[in-house]
Amino acid sequence: MLRLIFKDDGSEHEDLLLQFGDELKRGDSYYLALDRAIDPKDSSPRKVRLVLRTMFTAWLKALEEMPSDRLYLLVDVSDQSTTWIEVTPKNEKLKLRLGWSTREGFSVTPSKDAVCHSTPDDFTPVTGVDKMKMSYEDLRTAIERCRRMLDVQECSESDPTSILEHYRGAYGSQLLVAAVSHFDLFTKLANGPLMMDELRRQLELEKRPFNVLTTALRAMELLEVDRGRVSATPQALAHLTAQTFDMRDYIGLMATSPDVLNMVELLRNNRPVGSDSDDGVAFIFRDGVKSAMDSSNLARHFTESLAGRAKIVAPVLARQIEFPIDEPSTLLDVGGGSGIYAIALLARYPLLTATIIDSEEVLAVADEYSKRYGVDDRLTLLPGDMFTSPLPKADRVLLSNILHDWDVPECYK
Numbered sequence: 271m272l273r274l275i276f277k278d279d280g281s282e283h284e285d286l287l288l289q290f291g292d293e294l295k296r297g298d299s300y301y302l303a304l305d306r307a308i309d310p311k312d313s314s315p316r317k318v319r320l321v322l323r324t325m326f327t328a329w330l331k332a333l334e335e336m337p338s339d340r341l342y343l344l345v346d347v348s349d350q351s352t353t354w355i356e357v358t359p360k361n362e363k364l365k366l367r368l369g370w371s372t373r374e375g376f377s378v379t380p381s382k383d384a385v386c387h388s389t390p391d392d393f394t395p396v397t398g399v400d401k402m403k404m405s406y407e408d409l410r411t412a413i414e415r416c417r418r419m420l421d422v423q424e425c426s427e428s429d430p431t432s433i434l435e436h437y438r439g440a441y442g443s444q445l446l447v448a449a450v451s452h453f454d455l456f457t458k459l460a461n462g463p464l465m466m467d468e469l470r471r472q473l474e475l476e477k478r479p480f481n482v483l484t485t486a487l488r489a490m491e492l493l494e495v496d497r498g499r500v501s502a503t504p505q506a507l508a509h510l511t512a513q514t515f516d517m518r519d520y521i522g523l524m525a526t527s528p529d530v531l532n533m534v535e536l537l538r539n540n541r542p543v544g545s546d547s548d549d550g551v552a553f554i555f556r557d558g559v560k561s562a563m564d565s566s567n568l569a570r571h572f573t574e575s576l577a578g579r580a581k582i583v584a585p586v587l588a589r590q591i592e593f594p595i596d597e598p599s600t601l602l603d604v605g606g607g608s609g610i611y612a613i614a615l616l617a618r619y620p621l622l623t624a625t626i627i628d629s630e631e632v633l634a635v636a637d638e639y640s641k642r643y644g645v646d647d648r649l650t651l652l653p654g655d656m657f658t659s660p661l662p663k664a665d666r667v668l669l670s671n672i673l674h675d676w677d678v679p680e681c682y683k
Contacts, residue, residue, distance in 0.1 A: 272355075272366070272402070272412040273620045274345055276322055278315040278423060278589070287595065288345050289620040290355070290368050291402045294596055297346030297353065301375045307382050316427075319420045325384035326417040332385040333357075333410055342386040342393070347375040354390055357409075364409055366402040369395045418644030419617040422610070425585045434579075443524070444533040445486040450518050451525035452534045455487070456502050456510040463501035479537040569631035576671070577608035577639070584614035591666070593619045600624070602664035604656045605672045609636035609649065612668065616645040625650040625662055 273289040276299060286297035302321045303313040309320070329343050336359060345368075346353035352375065356367040371390035404412070449455040453473050458464065464472070470480040484500065487493040492506040502511070509517045524530055588611075593599045598621045603612040606626035616622055626636055626649065633651040640646040652662070656672075 272404070272409065272416075274322070274326075274416050275419060275618065275620050276315075276318060276423065277595075277618045278318070280315075286346060287620050288353075290366075291400055293368075293399045294620065295346070295353075295368075295396075296595075298348060301347035301378065302380050305379055305381050307379050316424070319424065321381050323417055323420055324381040326413050328381075328384040329413050330410060330417075332387075333406065333413070336406070337387060342390055344378070344380060344384050344386070347378050347380060349375050351375075352378055352390065353396075354386065354393065356393070356395075360403075363403050363405055366404060366409075367395055368399045369393050415644030415647070418642065422581075422614050422617050422643040423585050423588070426582050430582060440529065441533075442486055442490065444530050445483055446490065446492075447521055447524045447527075447530045448534045448537060449483060449487060450510055451522040451530075453483075453537075455483075456492075456506050457512070459493075459500070459502040460507065460511040463496075463499040466495070466498055466500055469500055475537060476540040479540050483537060566631045566634070569629065570635055573608050573632050573635045577610055577635070580608060580610040580670075584610045587611060587670075588614040588618050591615060593622050593666070595619065595621070597621060598623070599666070600664040601666050601668060602627070602662060603668045603670070604661070605669065606636060607632055607671075608639050609651075610639060611670050612649065613640060613643050613645050616648050617643060623648045623650070625652055625664065627652045627654050627656055627659065627661065629653065 271289055271291060273287070275287040275289075277285050277287055278299075279285050282300040282303055283298045284296040285299050286302075288295040288297060299315075299318045302318045305317070305321045308324065309317055325344065332341055332343070336357075338359065340356060340358040342354040342356055344352060345355055350372070351370050352373045353368070353370045356369055358365045358367070370393070372392040373390050453475075455469075455473065458469060458472050466484075469484075470477070473480065473483075475483070484493055484495075487506075488495065492503055492510070494501050494503055507513065509515055510521070511518075593601075593615065599619070601612055601615060601622060601624040603609065603624060603626045606612055606628055609626050612624040612626055616624055626633065628636065628651075630653045633653060636649075636651055637646070640649045640651075652659075654660075
């Protein structure tokens, strides 16, 4: 087993993890960040990943042109030494040996010196680390995995929040118009706060749509909640009740728009528009419940659409969750969808393995992503229903964008 992983933690020290057979060695990204051949003024994690990509590409090229004797792959650079993997052809296999050299770090440019065709100065095998034997194809695959894992670690340099706010802004507008023009919510609070249950009773809403509506209005800073009592903010009282500067008629211009009327129906009926069933048609998989995810094409479209956002969030989330570096650990991703969150964690922790449980249609997408990012050898895809299927044991369980799909009783399960 061969892996070289960059666990970006901002330190530049002990953030390179080399798995060589059963051994795990730590190295520093410091000299990679100082690489003189690639953007010399930059020393960011982005630069380190770029240097590593260049090194892995050089490794692959050298392997294609494998000499008859041996070559050396650079894996770590420190002040007074460098670490290399000696690759020697033997009986249609490759013999790999880990060793260090007295060649000092300041004399190395990692992106240019990633491969050495002559023995590095005073090359000495690392004591206690066994040699490995691999086929050409297995070594190529291992290197390609290392290169691909870097892609899922890349963090966006810009914040897409404003784009998402505009994208989802229509829902906020619809909820505001519904609250003002169809439920007259703020008039009910004009004389003072009400308990949450009392306001819900007056609005004649079920718990889920009531929570959706009031949460949105709190986010708009139009409602406040204190110890179970809900009140309208001064701004809401001034403009959304019968006061001098009442704007309810203006807000009401949108009251009969199709989108607002659909939203009102959703809130009042607590089910999808036009559905006669309390179960409705969901964008999740549940055994025995009709689901849009039963369609392979729709499941793929929906899963890949959510992955577009998850790719931005996943590398950030992965930095917030710690797993052991030096010992195996397991992750269970419940309703894992495309698997991007689990994949980002696997790309940081070489001894971590993960299992995703979801529908077969969704897992087909996760399978593609796991191969794209080089972690398919450590990711198990388990078709099933998270409510009824047996769940494997794991050190950590991840539920990402899951609980909001369900009411409280299902979430407690």
